[in-house]
Amino acid sequence: MSGRKQFDVDVALDQAMRVFWQRGYTDASLDALGAATGLGRGSIYGSFGGKDALFRQCLDRYAAIYGAQYEEALAAHSDDPVRAVEAFLDIVLARIADPSVPAGCLIAQSAAQSAILGEESGGHVRALLDAQRRRVRGALASAPADPRVLDELATFVVAIIQSLAVLSRAGSPDAELRSVARLACTTVADTLARATTAEPADD
Template identity: 80%
Template structure:
């Protein structure tokens, strides 16, 4: 029975995550969450705690699903930071194009609504953005660029990722989103190439 209960809780959490993802935190009412999960208000509180706690669990769930995909994409091209960034954006664009999930990104949506979140949830969102930046920064590390340049590039890549999520929610066509990602990858490649050239010149 315990295995069955765990499965039900996991499925309900996925449904709640979709509500927050689609509507945003302020408009994800308890009625909407209850309808999506199949739980009454009392059961919702009993299973997950209050709305803030449930939202935090949904953020963790989202990060575990897509964070693992980002990690795999970036790590699959060790020694080739440009290809790693390209693979990262491939994952991002595949998620955006997936018709089975809401448009955009739960973390990007939550970051845009930061002022409406409880302090703990806001810190969690900022932390997840920082984890994403750290992942990208690690993938860029195998280059001759200085630390400041790599820090700036990592922040740039994360900023483009968040922008793609926002643009997708506004209905921007897939071709245009892919164009943005390509230009971002070109910027990363050009910046790293320039750094390598300067390093050779100084040597």
């Protein structure tokens, strides 16, 4: 249409996503988002519905990009829960080590700011964390252990993922992050082994 600026929505989302990822929601001003995307305030509102709506779309974009990698890693080890968790954490560590993206994790960064997010955006972040837990829980499903143990392990793995993101953001070296991941995998393996060999409780 004549006089109307055309742009690639996916490219703009990627650019805005990096701003939220690097700066966090609070410091991702409309001016910063506009500078990154090349869009004016009117275009941001007209195309994405404003800062909050753009933020949620960026969260979904982030979850789709890395979620696909997580699913692929987990699917490759569907019969080995411990190896699946190792592969999952390998993807997390690879993302953290990637110099082409901001440090940390957009979801972890956003979760840390939940108190200042609006109700809808805060709920969106919580939903993405729940999706991570369900993804890990599904990878553990083949283990012959009490479902409550598997639920707890899934929550533990998600906590480790978020902790790795925070530590990397604070500048922890790769060797330390990998040490945390190894200990997490050992904990998962030991917990599953104990849960599998434990005698059933008396009624």
